[in-house]
Amino acid sequence: MRGRALLLAGLVLLVAADALLPRVLNPYYLTILSRIGVAVLAAVSLQLVNGFTGQFSIGHAGFMAVGAYVSAAASVYLGADGLAALSGSLPASLARALYFPLPLVAGGAAAALAGLLVGIPALRLRGDYLAIATLGFGEIIRIAILNVDLVGGARGFSLAAPLHPEVDLRYESLGAIYAVVALSVAVIARLVYSTGGLAFRAVREDETAAESVGIATTRVKVEAFVVSSFFAGVAGALFAHSEGYVHTNSFSFLRSFEIVVFVVLGGLGSLSGAILAAAVLTAAPEVLRGLGEWRMILYSLLLIAAMLVRPQGILGPRELVPGFLRGRPGGPRAPA
Amino acid sequence: MENFLQQLLNGVTWGGIYALIALGYTMVYGVLRLINFAHGDVYMVGAMTGYYAAHALGFAAQPSLAGLLVTLAAAMLACGVLGAVIERVAYRPLRLRGAGRLAPLITAIGVSLLLENAGQLVFGADPKFFPALLESRELVRVGGIALSNVQAVVLVTTLALMATLEFVVMRTRFGRAIRAVSFDGQAAALMGVPVDRVVMGTFVLGSALAAAAGILVGLSNPKIDPLMGIMPGIKAFVAAVLGGIGNIPGAMVGGLLLGVVETLVSGYLSSTYRDAIAFVVLIAILLYRPTGLFGTPQTEKV
Amino acid sequence: MPLLEVEGLTVRFGGLTAVSKLDFAVERGALVALIGPNGAGKTTAFNVITGVYAPSDGSLRFDGREIGGERPHRICAAGVARTFQNIRLFRSLSVLENVRAALVGDRRSGLGDVLRGPAWRRRERDRDERARDLLAKLGLERFAEARADSLPYGEQRRLEIARALASGPRLLLLDEPAAGMNPSEKDALCGLVGRLRDEFDLSIVLIDHDVAFVMDLCERVTVLDHGEKIAEGPPEAVRRDPKVIEAYLGTDDEEEP
Numbered sequence: 102m103r104g105r106a107l108l109l110a111g112l113v114l115l116v117a118a119d120a121l122l123p124r125v126l127n128p129y130y131l132t133i134l135s136r137i138g139v140a141v142l143a144a145v146s147l148q149l150v151n152g153f154t155g156q157f158s159i160g161h162a163g164f165m166a167v168g169a170y171v172s173a174a175a176s177v178y179l180g181a182d183g184l185a186a187l188s189g190s191l192p193a194s195l196a197r198a199l200y201f202p203l204p205l206v207a208g209g210a211a212a213a214l215a216g217l218l219v220g221i222p223a224l225r226l227r228g229d230y231l232a233i234a235t236l237g238f239g240e241i242i243r244i245a246i247l248n249v250d251l252v253g254g255a256r257g258f259s260l261a262a263p264l265h266p267e268v269d270l271r272y273e274s275l276g277a278i279y280a281v282v283a284l285s286v287a288v289i290a291r292l293v294y295s296t297g298g299l300a301f302r303a304v305r306e307d308e309t310a311a312e313s314v315g316i317a318t319t320r321v322k323v324e325a326f327v328v329s330s331f332f333a334g335v336a337g338a339l340f341a342h343s344e345g346y347v348h349t350n351s352f353s354f355l356r357s358f359e360i361v362v363f364v365v366l367g368g369l370g371s372l373s374g375a376i377l378a379a380a381v382l383t384a385a386p387e388v389l390r391g392l393g394e395w396r397m398i399l400y401s402l403l404l405i406a407a408m409l410v411r412p413q414g415i416l417g418p419r420e421l422v423p424g425f426l427r428g429r430p431g432g433p434r435a436p437a
Numbered sequence: 438m439e440n441f442l443q444q445l446l447n448g449v450t451w452g453g454i455y456a457l458i459a460l461g462y463t464m465v466y467g468v469l470r471l472i473n474f475a476h477g478d479v480y481m482v483g484a485m486t487g488y489y490a491a492h493a494l495g496f497a498a499q500p501s502l503a504g505l506l507v508t509l510a511a512a513m514l515a516c517g518v519l520g521a522v523i524e525r526v527a528y529r530p531l532r533l534r535g536a537g538r539l540a541p542l543i544t545a546i547g548v549s550l551l552l553e554n555a556g557q558l559v560f561g562a563d564p565k566f567f568p569a570l571l572e573s574r575e576l577v578r579v580g581g582i583a584l585s586n587v588q589a590v591v592l593v594t595t596l597a598l599m600a601t602l603e604f605v606v607m608r609t610r611f612g613r614a615i616r617a618v619s620f621d622g623q624a625a626a627l628m629g630v631p632v633d634r635v636v637m638g639t640f641v642l643g644s645a646l647a648a649a650a651g652i653l654v655g656l657s658n659p660k661i662d663p664l665m666g667i668m669p670g671i672k673a674f675v676a677a678v679l680g681g682i683g684n685i686p687g688a689m690v691g692g693l694l695l696g697v698v699e700t701l702v703s704g705y706l707s708s709t710y711r712d713a714i715a716f717v718v719l720i721a722i723l724l725y726r727p728t729g730l731f732g733t734p735q736t737e738k739v
Numbered sequence: 740m741p742l743l744e745v746e747g748l749t750v751r752f753g754g755l756t757a758v759s760k761l762d763f764a765v766e767r768g769a770l771v772a773l774i775g776p777n778g779a780g781k782t783t784a785f786n787v788i789t790g791v792y793a794p795s796d797g798s799l800r801f802d803g804r805e806i807g808g809e810r811p812h813r814i815c816a817a818g819v820a821r822t823f824q825n826i827r828l829f830r831s832l833s834v835l836e837n838v839r840a841a842l843v844g845d846r847r848s849g850l851g852d853v854l855r856g857p858a859w860r861r862r863e864r865d866r867d868e869r870a871r872d873l874l875a876k877l878g879l880e881r882f883a884e885a886r887a888d889s890l891p892y893g894e895q896r897r898l899e900i901a902r903a904l905a906s907g908p909r910l911l912l913l914d915e916p917a918a919g920m921n922p923s924e925k926d927a928l929c930g931l932v933g934r935l936r937d938e939f940d941l942s943i944v945l946i947d948h949d950v951a952f953v954m955d956l957c958e959r960v961t962v963l964d965h966g967e968k969i970a971e972g973p974p975e976a977v978r979r980d981p982k983v984i985e986a987y988l989g990t991d992d993e994e995e996p
Contacts, residue, residue: 151539157538157539230723230727232472234719234723234727237675237719238720244716288853291852291853292849292852295849295863296839296842297846297852299836299839299840299843300840300843300846302832303840306828306830306831307827307829309811309827310823310828311840312791313791313811313812313815313821313827314815314905314906315843316840317812361539361543361546362546370831394557395558397550398558400550401548401550404547405548407543408527408536408540408541409527409544412537413536
């Protein structure tokens with residue numbers, strides 16, 4: 102079937118990329134590619150809440166921070182032992198491949214918990230108030246982490262276990278990163294593009310009407326928030342393990358804004374739009390690096406212009422390849 | 438006790454600054470339901486404009502009250518124009534196209550980044566030192582509490598500006614128009630209120646006040662840099678929410694309260710948490726009384 | 740036992756009493772109307788029955804169970820569905836998706852949607868069929884993939900009814916279903932409502948301003964004015980009731996010429 106063939110092709114591509122790219126590209130470009138992966142996952146996870154459920158969340162970086170720091174701490178304080186042991190009895194790459202999902206899940210779970218704790222009170226608020234609340238929580242999380250010495254505080258946190266300095270806790274495999282991203286996108290796509298998933302969009306369109314047809318809107322909003330936070334945490338964990346070092350500066354409200362820009366510019370309600378925007382806007386500043394100080398000015402002008410020209414984003418609420426992601430051909434169209 | 442009163446005085450002074458900036462946020466939100474994230478950066482532009490104006494007009498070399506007032510006026514004028522331009526170019530087209538709520542937010546972020554980065558380009562990323570337009574000296578000492586002339590100027594100016602705004606909003610036709618549009622934009626338009634002009638005027642007023650705040654801060658904390666607007670911007674925003682976003686007296690009270698609370702906590706507990714106070718206040722407000730101290734809850738007709 | 744029993748219902752908003760000590764019952768299989776001049780409290784009554792507002796006083800029993808103050812989605816699950824005065828469709832979703840959204844109701848978790856086993860596939864197919872079936876019954880099947888807000892007005896109202904039916908209700912509340920329709924559309928709607936009652940084994944309460952429309956269709960009419968019930972009974976009797984005439988200012992101008 103078409104689906105299976107594509108899956109196989111994708112796997113082959115990932116394995117090939119994983120093996121070949123590090124030989125072909127210099128580390129700078131490899132870093133950009135892994136950052137793109139992280140950005141894509143961050144954007145897609147936020148799209149679930151902002152684009153599909155219509156809730157105004159602008160503190161996403163806070164959940165990424167939770168994922169990054171919890172996964173890093175888990176690796177440094179708990180995982181290093183296990184990985185060292187595993188590496189003793191299994192070939193290194195297998196041991197690491199088996200180990201790697203663990204800190205990711207730990208980070209995701211912690212972030213999901215944070216999402217639950219933040220979501221339950223915050224989602225009672227409507228519109229702008231929710232936005233303000235999520236912004237506030239994002240910053241509080243960041244400041245709280247900044248004050249935890251166990252994870253480095255203001256100096257940042259390195260992925261180096263004091264008891265096992267020889268164990269390399271970093272995981273920079275592009276293939277693995279993109280496998281995780283692809284899997285996550287698939288999960289979110291399946292969640293949203295199903296009859297049950299219509300609940301999210303119904304809440305977005307009209308909460309009162311959604312309630313009247315039996316949808317428990319508060320529960321749906323919290324669910325979207327928790328799932329979104331989980332994947333934000335995974336994104337943070339991916340970031341921590343590929344960079345090998347985390348600092349709360351990477352998770353300020355500016356980062357949250359950046360992700361919101363990906364989602365809006367790509368088109369609210371479009372997974373492929375979010376992916377595209379995240380990829381392009383993460384790569385662009387690097388490409389424009391030659392422009393020095395004009396780079397950010399150009400970027401901000403681009404944002405303003407994009408909103409003036411096309412406020413609904415590049416893809417609007419559509420998908421790039423409607424059939425593929427939605428599981429059935431086409432999408433809503435006006436009658437001819 | 439003396440320490441407490443001194444802290445209180447400092448808190449009120451900072452509170453006045455926050456209030457001036459918060460007024461801009463709240464007025465724009467009132468008429469547009471838009472959180473203008475670029476507002477904090479207008480405050481920065483005000484300080485920078487004052488810096489350059491003071492140097493260009495020779496006041497930096499020759500401090501004087503008159504020089505201060507001229508600098509203040511120049512900065513307020515410049516930022517008023519800036520506010521008008523931003524509204525006209527970046528926000529109005531979206532409003533006229535009915536572009537929803539998130540698009541203007543992105544634009545606001547874009548404008549904010551633009552101002553910050555243009556500021557870094559034009560002013561240089563290194564901090565500058567705002568000229569001492571007043572020779573700082575102690576004006577009065579009551580008990581153990583000192584009031585410097587700079588502080589006095591800040592307090593008086595803040596009060597004067599807030600009183601002026603209150604007058605404009607409550608007793609002029611334009612102010613009435615602002616209130617009408619804040620209450621119900623569509624109805625106001627139908628009644629012949631020139632909504633576009635009201636919106637622009639709101640931006641001009643808010644930006645001028647933010648510029649004044651920038652000058653006053655430059656006087657009391659001379660180190661200025663292109664990114665100085667970020668934190669005060671956020672805090673002023675929290676102050677506006679605290680008072681009830683969209684509510685003008687609320688912004689004033691919210692600013693003062695936040696300034697006082699921040700200073701007291703910072704003075705008595707720990708200064709590392711100074712910046713966090715604003716966020717804790719924000720969360721507390723949103724959880725217990727999201728419409729703020731003076732806000733009115735919005736109900737939806739089904 | 741009546742399907743819906745409203746007893747002593749009072750709804751206050753601050754200082755305003757929108758509904759005052761309303762007693763109202765709907766028998767199984769009944770087709771009744773709730774009418775009254777603007778501001779009489781009809782939509783408020785609907786809103787309380789469906790859980791949008793909580794009653795300030797009084798009781799609401801559906802199928803013997805007290806539902807006053809419950810959340811709307813629970814009341815829907817119990818078997819009450821409604822349409823809205825100002826059409827509240829899921830505008831950017833397709834016509835089919837609007838109906839499908841009502842089929843799930845209280846979804847347990849998204850895990851099934853993620854894993855997509857054979858049971859899931861079967862259920863999705865069933866739901867798709869049910870949704871299309873409903874669309875066909877309301878004459879909307881050719882619009883299935885169109886955006887809900889691209890539909891002409893009359894079709895949008897019918898879509899809202901289809902969506903309400905999708906949740907499998909036993910009581911259907913229609914708030915001004917004929918608003919904005921021309922006489923022939925109203926006739927069609929008349930026939931449709933009657934058919935729906937029989938085909939889906941429903942009890943139906945409708946609110947409308949058009950006295951003739953209501954008279955042709957309904958077995959019993961309850962009249963509200965300023966939040967209070969002022970008359971109740973068969974349409975002919977109510978129409979001639981002097982209190983009702985006075986409430987409407989003796990007006991026949993709600994009717995189409």
